[in-house]
Amino acid sequence: MRELVISSPAKKNAISTTVLESLASSLREAADEPILLTGAGNVFSAGLDLTEVASFDLTRARRMFVALESLVQVLFDHPAPTVALVNGHAIAGGCILALCCDVRVATLDPSARIGLNEVALGVEFPPRVMALVRYRLSPAAAERAVLGSQLLDPVGAREAGLLDEVTSDAAAVARARLEALARFPRASYAAAKAALHRDALAVPEAELQRFEAESLARWVSERTRSAALRALGR
Numbered sequence: 001m002r003e004l005v006i007s008s009p010a011k012k013n014a015i016s017t018t019v020l021e022s023l024a025s026s027l028r029e030a031a032d033e034p035i036l037l038t039g040a041g042n043v044f045s046a047g048l049d050l051t052e053v054a055s056f057d058l059t060r061a062r063r064m065f066v067a068l069e070s071l072v073q074v075l076f077d078h079p080a081p082t083v084a085l086v087n088g089h090a091i092a093g094g095c096i097l098a099l100c101c102d103v104r105v106a107t108l109d110p111s112a113r114i115g116l117n118e119v120a121l122g123v124e125f126p127p128r129v130m131a132l133v134r135y136r137l138s139p140a141a142a143e144r145a146v147l148g149s150q151l152l153d154p155v156g157a158r159e160a161g162l163l164d165e166v167t168s169d170a171a172a173v174a175r176a177r178l179e180a181l182a183r184f185p186r187a188s189y190a191a192a193k194a195a196l197h198r199d200a201l202a203v204p205e206a207e208l209q210r211f212e213a214e215s216l217a218r219w220v221s222e223r224t225r226s227a228a229l230r231a232l233g234r
Contacts, residue, residue: 001033001034001035001036001175001178001179001182002026002030002033002034002035002036003035003036003037003038004023004026004027004030004035004036004037004038005038005039005040006019006023006037006038006039006040006044006045006094006097007019007039007040008040008045008049010049010051011046012043012045012046012089013039013040013041013043013044013045013046013094014045014046014047014048014049014050014051015045015047015048015049015068015093015094015097016048016049016052016064017052017060017063017064017067019049020064020067020068020070020071021067021071023071023075024067024070024071024074024075027071027074027075027078028074030078030080032079032080032186032190033080034080034081034082034083034178034179034181034182035075035078035080035081035082035083035101035178036082036083036085036174036175036178037075037082037083037084037085037097037098037101038084038085038086038087038171038174039086039087039088039090039094041088042087042088043087043088043089044084044085044086044087044088044089044090044094044097044098045089045090045091045093045094045097046089046090046091046092046094047091047092047093047094047095048064048068048092048093050228050229050231050232051228051232052064053219053224053225053228054225054228054229054232056219056220056224056225057220058217058220061216061219061220062212062216065126065216065219068093068096068126068129069126069127069128069129071097071100072096072097072100072128072129072132072201073128073201075097075100075101076100076132076197076200076201077193077194077197079186079189079190079193079194080182080186080189080190081102081103081178081181081182081184081189082100082101082102082178083101083103083104083105083174083175083177083178083181084097084098084100084101084103084104084105084174085105085106085170085171085174085175086098086104086105086106086107086112086154086163086170087106087107087170087171088107088109088112089112089113089114090106090112090113090114091113091114091115091117091151092115092116092117092118092121095114095115095116095162096116096129096132096133098114098162098163099132099133099136099162100132102181102193103164103165103174103177103178103181104162104163104164104165105163105164105165105166105167105170105173105174105177106154106157106158106163106165106166106167106170107154107166107167107168107170108154108155108166108167108168108170109154110153110154110155111153112153112154113151113152113153114151114152114153114154114157114162114163115145115149115150115151115152115157115160115162116133116145116146116149116162117149117150117151118146118149119146119147119149120149121224121227121231122218122223122224122227123218123219123224124211124215124218124219125146126211126215127203127207127208127211128201128203130146131200131201131202131203132200132201133145133146135200135201136161137161137162138161141160141161144160145160145161145162154166165177
């Protein structure tokens with residue numbers, strides 16, 4: 001078992017391009033080892049690094065979203081069991097990384113907030129990220145999670161389909177779930193997972209081009225920059 005920790009010098013393990021690229025590199029190095037994904041301290045991740053978002057130009061934004069969608073694909077398709085130990089806030093991009101994992105176990109702490117609040121922030125999901133949400137959640141649950149843009153406590157997030165289990169000893173339970181899955185023959189687990197996931201995150205080229213031509217511009221707009229700075233208290 002390999003433990004991957006989302007850790008960032010930014011507050012609440014905010015996810016920068018560097019963090020995304022580092023996690024993807026660590027996953028590739030892990031080959032077919034089972035993965036426990038968690039956050040440093042008492043936070044899983046509160047989402048993308050808004051300081052970086054506030055500094056976006058098209059080149060920087062493109063690099064971040066290539067890194068994000070690459071990590072989403074690699075983590076979703078990892079050929080061994082993956083369990084997210086959601087040890088605190090898992091917001092926006094943080095919630096997305098948890099959804100990539102086969103199983104999601106979270107703290108019972110009612111102060112933790114979990115959800116997909118991109119719509120409330122005025123930005124659009126990258127295409128493969130939206131495909132992941134649609135795969136993990138039922139159509140009705142996906143619509144509520146995305147359009148409602150709510151940040152839920154762990155019990156509410158479990159009821160919404162964003163988590164599998166909520167417990168007072170999340171670390172022990174998450175490790176037990178990973179160990180149980182890791183006992184299965186690795187080749188058969190990998191083959192079944194690949195069959196289940198085949199084409200799940202496939203996106204038509206036209207949709208990729210539309211995101212590049214239209215949506216990326218909104219991510220680098222003054223409106224998004226101002227929203228990021230307000231969220232940072234600046």
